[in-house]
Amino acid sequence: MTEDELLQRIAQTLKQEIGPAIDAEYPKTQAFMAGVVLQKLSRQLGVAARHQAAERADLDALLADLNHTARDLPLPAEMQTSLERLTRDRNKAAVCGLIEALYSSRNALGAEHFTVLLARVRQTLRANIDRQVEYAA
Amino acid sequence: MSDRDDSTILQGRIIEYLRSRLPDATDLTLQNVQRIAVGWSHETWLFDLDYRTAGEARHLGLCLRRDPGNALLRHLSDLEQQFCVLQCLEHTALPTPKPYWFERDTAILDAPFLVMEKVRGSCPNPWGRDGRAYYQAAAERGALPKSFTTTLATMHTLDWRAAGLDFLGVPAAGTDFARREISKWRELIALSEHSPEPILTDLICWLEDNIPATDRVTLVHGAYRTGNFLIHDDQISAVLDWELQVLGDPMYDVAYVLSDLNREGTPLLSNLVEREAFFRDYEAATGFVIDEAACRYYNALYAMRSVAFWMSASGLYAAGRSNDIRLARTAWSVPVVLERAARDLGY
Numbered sequence: 001m002t003e004d005e006l007l008q009r010i011a012q013t014l015k016q017e018i019g020p021a022i023d024a025e026y027p028k029t030q031a032f033m034a035g036v037v038l039q040k041l042s043r044q045l046g047v048a049a050r051h052q053a054a055e056r057a058d059l060d061a062l063l064a065d066l067n068h069t070a071r072d073l074p075l076p077a078e079m080q081t082s083l084e085r086l087t088r089d090r091n092k093a094a095v096c097g098l099i100e101a102l103y104s105s106r107n108a109l110g111a112e113h114f115t116v117l118l119a120r121v122r123q124t125l126r127a128n129i130d131r132q133v134e135y136a137a
Numbered sequence: 138m139s140d141r142d143d144s145t146i147l148q149g150r151i152i153e154y155l156r157s158r159l160p161d162a163t164d165l166t167l168q169n170v171q172r173i174a175v176g177w178s179h180e181t182w183l184f185d186l187d188y189r190t191a192g193e194a195r196h197l198g199l200c201l202r203r204d205p206g207n208a209l210l211r212h213l214s215d216l217e218q219q220f221c222v223l224q225c226l227e228h229t230a231l232p233t234p235k236p237y238w239f240e241r242d243t244a245i246l247d248a249p250f251l252v253m254e255k256v257r258g259s260c261p262n263p264w265g266r267d268g269r270a271y272y273q274a275a276a277e278r279g280a281l282p283k284s285f286t287t288t289l290a291t292m293h294t295l296d297w298r299a300a301g302l303d304f305l306g307v308p309a310a311g312t313d314f315a316r317r318e319i320s321k322w323r324e325l326i327a328l329s330e331h332s333p334e335p336i337l338t339d340l341i342c343w344l345e346d347n348i349p350a351t352d353r354v355t356l357v358h359g360a361y362r363t364g365n366f367l368i369h370d371d372q373i374s375a376v377l378d379w380e381l382q383v384l385g386d387p388m389y390d391v392a393y394v395l396s397d398l399n400r401e402g403t404p405l406l407s408n409l410v411e412r413e414a415f416f417r418d419y420e421a422a423t424g425f426v427i428d429e430a431a432c433r434y435y436n437a438l439y440a441m442r443s444v445a446f447w448m449s450a451s452g453l454y455a456a457g458r459s460n461d462i463r464l465a466r467t468a469w470s471v472p473v474v475l476e477r478a479a480r481d482l483g484y
Contacts, residue, residue: 033462040469096338103342118339122484125336129479132472 007042011035043135051131062124063087066098069117076101076108095121144172147182147246151201154245155186158238162188162195177450177464178208178380179216183255198255200234203248207459209450210380211328213321217241218305219379220251225300230291232256232375258367258374263408269401272363272408280371282410283418288366288373289394290422293355293387302356305384310352314385318438319344322445329445329452336475337444343482344438349431355387362399362407388428391419392435398443433481440478447471 001009014035022028066083069075075083082101086094099121106114152165159165170184182201189195208214216239223236235254243249261268275281297303308314319341326337358365359381367375383389393399394415400408406415416427451468453459 030462033466037462037466040466092335093333095335096333099335099338099342103346106346119484121335122339122479122482125339126479126484129336129472129476133476136469136472 002046004042004046007038007045011038011042014038040135047131047135054131055128058124058127059090062121065120066117069120073113076105079105079109095125144170148184150246151182151184154240155188159188159190161190164189177446178210178214179204185255198257199237200253200255201250202253203246203250205248207453209446209453209464211325211449211453213325214380216249216251220253221304222302222379222382223251223253225302226295229295229300231295232288232373233379234375234377256367256369256375258369260364260367260377263363263399264401268364269403269408272405273403275368275371276405276409276411278371281368281373282405282414284372285363285407285410286415286418287422288376289358289361289390290419292358292361292376293390293423293425295356297354297356297384300356302384305356305382307384308354310354311350312348314351314354314383314389315344315348315434315438318383318385318389319348319441322438322442325445325449329448330456331448331452331471334444334471334475336479337441340437340441340444340475340478340482344434344441347434349386349428349434351386351388351431353386353388353425354384357383357385357387357389359383359389359393361390361393363409386431386435387423387425388431389435389438391427392432393439395429395432396436396439398439437478437481440474440481443474444471444478447474 012035014031019028019031019035022031063083063086067087070080070083078101079098082094082098086098088094102109102114102117102121109117148167148170152167156162156165165186165188168185168187170182173181173183180203182203184199184201186197186199187194188197202216202219204214204216220236220239223233226233227235234256237252237254239249239251240246241249261271263269263272272281306317308317323341358376358379360378361376365376365378366373367377394406394410395412400406404412406412420426447467447470450464451466451471454461454464455468
């Protein structure tokens with residue numbers, strides 16, 4: 001039995017056996033909710049490896065596209081710095097930094113480039129959130 | 138100690154407190170004590186107080202709200218402010234519970250608390266099957282939808298200065314109102330210590346870039362929907378949940394009413410009101426024209442607020458400040474709201 005399958009079984013036990021055996025409303029709800037949490041964790045764990053690989057690939061593609069753009073169109077300093085940070089750190093905080101830099105460089109970039117770059121970043125964000133919703137919804 | 142023991146001890150302390158507040162009263166007893174399991178913030182207790190004064194039997198229906206210090210809204214949810222708001226609204230046309238006492242002394246009941254009138258009426262849960270059926274039937278009868286809209290209009294047209302509500306903070310004309318809200322929810326997000334979320338960053342940047350200007354300032358409830366008021370005889374007998382109120386653009390409330398977050402698979406706004414009737418009756422009663430562009434903006438702001446709520450809630454559980462597993466579960470609500478926000482932003 002894998003770890004996610006084990007969590008799934010415990011979740012079922014909580015929801016189908018332990019919860020119904022409790023009379024008091026508050027602990028009964030808590031038992032049921034613990035089952036829901038374990039179920040979500042189980043699903044998250046089950047897809048974690050596939051999601052991490054997809055996330056890495058998406059980030060590689062985003063960085064390639066942004067660096068390509070940066071060669072054709074010199075980016076404002078703040079954007080350039082945040083792009084370098086994202087290349088180095090490859091984490092959510094660095095993506096957030098890039099988005100903030102994008103918005104604050106809006107005037108320097110011009111409306112057209114701003115829209116194109118934002119759409120490219122959002123493409124990555126969309127793919128990522130679709131994956132998260134697989135287990136969160 | 139069991140929940141029952143806790144409750145019995147608390148009831149004894151409540152009677153002691155009420156005795157101090159009603160020094161002429163004798164033979165005080167609490168009847169029909171009930172802790173209601175609603176909300177994410179304060180403990181709410183309902184009970185009937187029977188007592189005698191000058192030889193006469195008296196009866197008082199009361200509601201006690203206690204702040205255990207781990208409210209989802211953290212310091213933004215302040216019982217004293219709720220009490221002051223209820224005091225200000227007591228003599229207005231808006232139906233609200235009469236406030237009796239507020240105590241910040243934690244020696245009395247271990248936490249600050251307020252005592253207010255237990256208003257006659259019921260509050261069916263709009264998210265459950267029975268609640269949905271209740272509102273559907275009420276929608277068909279027609280009186281409650283009308284009451285829903287006129288009560289909101291009453292709130293938006295009341296003289297908040299005369300009522301003394303300016304202590305809530307008066308936004309300047311222009312973009313100040315939305316800026317204050319963004320700043321408030323930013324603060325809650327920061328307190329949650331949640332890891333950064335790029336879609337949230339995008340949403341906040343977009344919100345800051347697109348703030349609608351307004352010079353309308355009214356009392357805004359902040360969560361006006363079915364489930365947040367009491368109903369008696371198909372009329373709203375009391376507007377509840379005074380935790381998110383602000384002075385600001387009434388379209389903030391209207392956006393909440395229009396939001397499809399507050400209806401479960403029904404075209405009826407808040408599971409209750411036909412859209413066309415709401416527009417017609419609200420505009421006639423307030424003299425405001427519903428600004429749908431502003432409402433769309435505020436809808437995005439509500440997405441930010443929802444994310445702030447869920448980050449705060451799951452953060453309280455993660456930090457060991459609450460043992461309520463419902464809060465842990467909200468960690469998975471964050472991506473769901475962000476996915477919706479991304480769609481609202483066009484991706």
